[in-house]
Amino acid sequence: MKLIFLEEVDSTNEYLKRVEFCHGLCVVAEKQTGGKGRRGKKWISEKGKGLYVSFMFSPISYQIASLSSLAFGVAVLNVLKTLDKRFYLKWPNDIYINGKKISGILPELLSDRLIIGIGINLNYTRDELSSLEVPATSLFAEKIPFDKHSILDKLILEVENYYELLKKKAFNVKEFEKNCPLIGKEVSVIEEHKQFNGIALGIDTNGCLVVEVEGKIRRLFSGNVSIRL
Template sequence: MNIKIINLETVDSTNEFLKRENFSPVTVVTAKNQTNGKGRRGKKWISPKNRGLYISFLFRKPDNFENLQLLSLSTAVGVAKVLNRLRSGFTIKWPNDILINGRKICGILPEATRDKIIIGIGINLYHTAEELAGADIPATSLSIEKIKADRKVITEMVTDNVISYYQKTVSGEFNIAEFENLSLIQKGDEITIKTEKEKFTAKVLGFDREGFLIAEKDGEIKRLFAGEVSVRF
């Protein structure tokens, strides 16, 4: 596979950078600093210079592939497996937040245009507790967790896994069991689900092959889409 790699000093957002130009079919861009890093639901990703891995991947959108949710889950699996090679204990909070010791350390933002799929990833490598104090949920970094990390090595490992799991997903070879094995949410858990219209408690039944969360509320089976709900324990 022919991969174009772009390394930037500063950018507004690695995802936005890839949206602006007509790059090669597979392009990877990293930046040492983001001035307007993006998270899910329009939230800001804290991106001080030389503190994290800020990386985005561009793929040409395959014909008849629309399941961005499943790609989000499979990407989280690929990244979590990299982090678990540094130290065990990293889990995924559906759909794609990666946590350790109950605190978020990695966020993933998949986006699609008419002909592109862009996957943005932010991993907190060397952030201090003070720098993460403004995060919307409790956050941590590898350095706070006293996990040694080399940015170059992690970048290479993440790149390999993200591309591998992208290929598995678009070819239909990704098995949702890989996500279930790393999921913070497990079958039988009682969780709180919040949508734009309601908030309720439900029992987790599992995940289907397309990445939807299946839960039961008062005998009713609900198939939940990550883009429409938030989950709390």
């Protein structure tokens, strides 16, 4: 893996779109001025308060692309679990603790490359996160001690490891399922502005969430899914 460290950038994902094709390139920024989340959202990216990192892989097969967000979600989870066992996954690729989001993944598939952007909230205070749409937290806010460099070192190893598994078609979605408390529960789904309820049965081999809705099976490629309380 080749590493690039930047003091400031618009977005580490955008940076990787601009550079010449280079498989296995990893870019880390101290601060992002235009940090992006999924579905056009903004990702809070203040200097020194989070880990903002993107990886580039190429060439990319359908198998790698379709399961990448789940596999790299497990990669990030494994890193965070070395700090505290209570972290869990929310399909398709968010990491939560105590009902609050701490990390998100933004996969972007271009014709010749896959960019995986990962953000982990490190030093934000509760106040700094309070205005976000989704309840969010940070390692600092959860009082979990950490070392940023060691998180990055572990993350690179885990990402390399899961990329190899994807390449060998050896990533098993069960690894995601067993760390995702949605599975087996009654869930509420918001998909393209429509809301419906169902039971999350599991994740299929394409990475879709399988939900039983009024006796019928629906496979979700994306969507906002939460446990019905």
